[in-house]
Amino acid sequence: MPTTRRRPHLRLLGASALPVVLSVVLSGCALDLSLAPDGEAAPSPSLSSSPLPSEESPSPDGDDGGATLAGFYEQDVDWERCRSRLECAEIEVPLDYDEPAGRTITLSLLRVPAESRRQRVGSLLVNPGGPGASGVDFAANAGAYFGSELRRVFDIVGFDPRGIGRSTPVQCLDDDALDAFVAADPDPDTPAEVTAGDRLVREFGEGCVAESGELASHVSTQEAARDIDIIREVVGDRRLSYFGASYGTLLGATYADLFPENVGRMVLDGAIDPSLSSIEMSLVQARGFEVALRAYVGACVERGGCFLGGTVDQGTQRIRRFLDEVERTPLPAGNGRTLEVGNAVLGIWAPLYNKSYWPTLDASLEAAFEGRGEFLMALSDAYTSRGPDGYADNSLEALYAVNCLDHSDPISSAEVAALVPRFERASPTFGAIFAYGLSGCAQWPVKGEGGRGALTAAGAAPILVIGTSRDPATPLVWAEALAEQLDSGVLVSRDGDGHTGYNAGNDCVDDVVESYLVAGVVPDGDVRC
Numbered sequence: 001m002p003t004t005r006r007r008p009h010l011r012l013l014g015a016s017a018l019p020v021v022l023s024v025v026l027s028g029c030a031l032d033l034s035l036a037p038d039g040e041a042a043p044s045p046s047l048s049s050s051p052l053p054s055e056e057s058p059s060p061d062g063d064d065g066g067a068t069l070a071g072f073y074e075q076d077v078d079w080e081r082c083r084s085r086l087e088c089a090e091i092e093v094p095l096d097y098d099e100p101a102g103r104t105i106t107l108s109l110l111r112v113p114a115e116s117r118r119q120r121v122g123s124l125l126v127n128p129g130g131p132g133a134s135g136v137d138f139a140a141n142a143g144a145y146f147g148s149e150l151r152r153v154f155d156i157v158g159f160d161p162r163g164i165g166r167s168t169p170v171q172c173l174d175d176d177a178l179d180a181f182v183a184a185d186p187d188p189d190t191p192a193e194v195t196a197g198d199r200l201v202r203e204f205g206e207g208c209v210a211e212s213g214e215l216a217s218h219v220s221t222q223e224a225a226r227d228i229d230i231i232r233e234v235v236g237d238r239r240l241s242y243f244g245a246s247y248g249t250l251l252g253a254t255y256a257d258l259f260p261e262n263v264g265r266m267v268l269d270g271a272i273d274p275s276l277s278s279i280e281m282s283l284v285q286a287r288g289f290e291v292a293l294r295a296y297v298g299a300c301v302e303r304g305g306c307f308l309g310g311t312v313d314q315g316t317q318r319i320r321r322f323l324d325e326v327e328r329t330p331l332p333a334g335n336g337r338t339l340e341v342g343n344a345v346l347g348i349w350a351p352l353y354n355k356s357y358w359p360t361l362d363a364s365l366e367a368a369f370e371g372r373g374e375f376l377m378a379l380s381d382a383y384t385s386r387g388p389d390g391y392a393d394n395s396l397e398a399l400y401a402v403n404c405l406d407h408s409d410p411i412s413s414a415e416v417a418a419l420v421p422r423f424e425r426a427s428p429t430f431g432a433i434f435a436y437g438l439s440g441c442a443q444w445p446v447k448g449e450g451g452r453g454a455l456t457a458a459g460a461a462p463i464l465v466i467g468t469s470r471d472p473a474t475p476l477v478w479a480e481a482l483a484e485q486l487d488s489g490v491l492v493s494r495d496g497d498g499h500t501g502y503n504a505g506n507d508c509v510d511d512v513v514e515s516y517l518v519a520g521v522v523p524d525g526d527v528r529c
Contacts, residue, residue, distance in 0.1 A: 068100040073233045079111065083140055087111040091234055093162065093227045095218050105215065107227060108166035110136040111235075112156040115148075122264070123235045124154035124517065125228065127161070129246030129270070131221070131402035132395035134158070134165040145503055146243075147510060149518050157235060161251070162227055163212075163219035164398045170215055172208040172397040175390035182384055182396070183340035185327060187432035194413050197436070201400075202443040208401050209445055217446050219398065220405040225255040229262060239264030239461070241517065245500050246270040246474055249465070253482060256457035263460040265517050270500035271465045271479035275454040278409050278438055279419065283426050284475055286434035290427035292352040292472030293319070295497055299358060307366055319348065320429045322369065331373030335388075339373025339380075345433065346383040347376030352472045353499040403441065410442035454485045461488060462522045466501040466509065468494045483526070491526040501529070 072093055082088035089109045094100040114120040126146075128138040139158025142151055150156070160167040173181065181200050188194045208216040228251070232240045241264045244252035249268035256263050273281070297315035300306040308315035327341040339347075347364060351357035364375035385392045404410075411419070416435050424431035457463065463486050467479025476493060483489035494501040494509050501509045508529030515521040 069094070069097075072100070072230050075234060077109075077234050082110070085113075086140060087113065088136075091230065093230055095214060097223060097226055103214065105162055105168035105218075107162065107168075107231070108136055108160045109231065109235075110139045110158045112139055112142045112151070114155050115152045119153050120155070121153045121518065122155070122237050122239075122241055123157045123232075124150065124241045124243055125157050125159070125231060125235075126242070127158075127244045127248035127251055129244075129248045130164070130395060130399055131161070131247050131251075132164055132393075132398035133247075134160050134393065134395075136160050136166055147503075147514050149514050153518055154241065155235070157231070159227075159231060161219075161224040163215060163401060164395070165393055168215060169212075169394045170208055170219060170397055170401045171211040171394060172204055172401070177203070177207070178384075178391055178396060179386075182346070182380070182386075183338075183342045185341050186345055187436050194436075198413055198439070198443050201440050202445070204397075204400060205404070205444040205446065208397065212401075216401055217405070219401050220448065221251055221254050221402065222258070224251055224402075225258055228255050229259050232262060237264070238262075241265045243267045243502075243517070244269070245502075247272065249474075249482070250274060253455045253457065253463075253486065256460045256463060256486070257455040260457045260460035263457065263463065265461065265520065267464045267466065267502070267513055267517060268479075268482065269466040269502050269513075270471060270474040271467055271482040272474055273478040273481040273485075275481065275485060276478075278407055278411065282434045282438055283423060284477060285473065286423055286427035286431050288475040289349065289352065289430050289434075289472045290316075291470055291475075292497065293348075293429055295470050296352060296358050296361065300362065307362070307369070316429050319365070322365070323348075326368075326373075331368060331371055333373040333377035337377060339368070339377050343380040344368070344373070344376055345430075346380035347378075349472070350379045350383045355497040400440070400444070401446075404444035405446065405448040407441050408448045410440070410444075411438040412442045413439040415439075455482075456485060456487050458487045460486070462516075463489050464492055464513065464516055464523075465489050466492045466494065466513070468496055468498065468501045468504070470497045471499050473499050490523055492523070492529065493527070494529045 075091060077089045077091060079087040079089045087110070090106050091109065092104045093107055095103040095105050126139055127135045135158035137158070138145070139156045142156040146156060162168065163170040181204060184197060184200055185193055188197050228240065240255070240262055242252050242255070249271040252266055252268050253274060256266060276284070293316060294312050297308055297312050300308055301310065301312055301315060306315060308318045323341055323344055326339060326344045331339040333339040348361065351361040360379070364379060367375050381387070385395045413436070416439055419438070420432050420435045423435040427434065465479050465483040465486065467474070467476035469476050479493065480491060483491035492501065492509060492512050494504065494506050496504060496506060498504055502513050503510065506529050508527070512523060512527050512529070
């Protein structure tokens with residue numbers, strides 16, 4: 001039976017909750033520490049570690065600069081003690097894989113050594129999502145997120161992807177400019193507001209190019225996936241074992257499609273469907289947030305005496321009215337700050353990722369209804385990694401830089417108005433926000449070279465794909481679609497609330513994941529938990 005774990009107290013990052021909303025999603029780490037169990041415990045298999053396949057992995061393709069890339073695959077790694085008993089290192093990767101002899105950039109790695117060196121299976125590379133979240137910090141918190149069986153036999157290895165965190169980072173704006181960007185109206189009502197929103201995104205992108213130079217053009221998911229193969233080799237693994245949450249599922253699936261022969265045991269939790277257009281993706285996610293909001297309001301109504309109203313419809317309408325009120329009259333939020341409508345949206349959305357945070361949303365909304373915005377502002381800050389002295393990392397900047405390279409089908413703000421009714425049918429509360437989010441990358445100065453499509457990873461080992469029924473950010477239908485697209489996909493569905501399924505209080509999901517990663521036990525078909 002997996003040991004009881006509590007989710008680490010880490011901030012969220014969500015592309016879907018930014019003032020000019022993008023379509024792709026966020027960190028798999030929850031705001032708070034734990035979720036109440038929401039599924040019946042399944043019998044726990046006896047776990048004994050089994051070795052991963054050990055056949056030689058292919059050398060870098062000679063047609064792709066293989067002779068030069070070989071130097072990256074063969075580089076020595078100098079692991080040094082850090083954070084007490086952990087190990088840190090840096091490696092070099094090419095800035096541009098089309099010119100591997102050119103400029104290099106640095107990736108930051110952190111390793112939590114397996115607790116049993118005798119039973120060690122290999123390395124488990126982990127990514128918490130974003131794009132923009134730190135895999136280094138995620139791995140450093142492995143004791144709070146990953147079960148004891150995993151930590152016993154795997155080195156937990158986290159990395160900050162290219163452009164992010166402690167790796168060579170993209171830089172775009174100063175803190176004051178980021179504050180203005182986050183606070184901006186996410187669903188403009190007038191031509192002047194639309195123009196202002198376009199200007200904010202354009203200046204954001206121009207700042208990335210000015211501050212980061214060529215790096216701003218080389219932080220795509222495909223490039224980060226190619227980096228993973230170098231990491232796999234330099235940590236000494238013939239096959240990649242990988243756990244990716246939220247955006248980390250897109251990163252993992254992209255890797256599997258590029259290097260199917262190098263896939264060992266892979267788990268993709270809170271999956272993204274790469275085959276969708278930006279419009280299709282945003283529509284599904286808009287509906288996902290509406291479903292999550294209604295679940296939150298429904299729990300309030302069921303308790304009786306709900307401060308939001310006597311029915312779910314009344315409660316969601318009250319929240320929509322509140323957002324309109326804050327747009328007209330922002331609220332004081334303490335320390336000289338003001339809760340604008342962009343902050344209010346983030347403050348409401350953040351707790352929807354973790355059911356245990358719903359009481360915090362209750363208290364924050366009640367205070368805001370009384371004119372006090374400091375609690376919703378604190379939740380908004382948690383969403384964007386803003387501390388009392390400014391932004392703690394570059395996650396917000398990286399999120400836009402990565403997403404706008406990955407998407408090649410932006411919609412101009414002039415085209416959005418015609419889409420708003422369709423989005424408002426999907427989400428009466430948030431539909432216009434998601435609709436106007438489609439225009440974000442249209443103003444971005446660095447364009448991606450191609451759109452995404454279905455990923456099959458033909459020939460890869462079995463890949464577990466996890467989805468949750470009331471996940472606001474990565475709806476279950478995305479996991480169902482990705483599991484179907486992958487030639488070796490196996491779907492694990494959780495009936496529950498919150499974002500991602502592993503370590504969410506459901507023993508069935510945890511058992512399936514840990515049995516697969518530790519012992520190589522592949523479910524006989526899709527699993528419902």
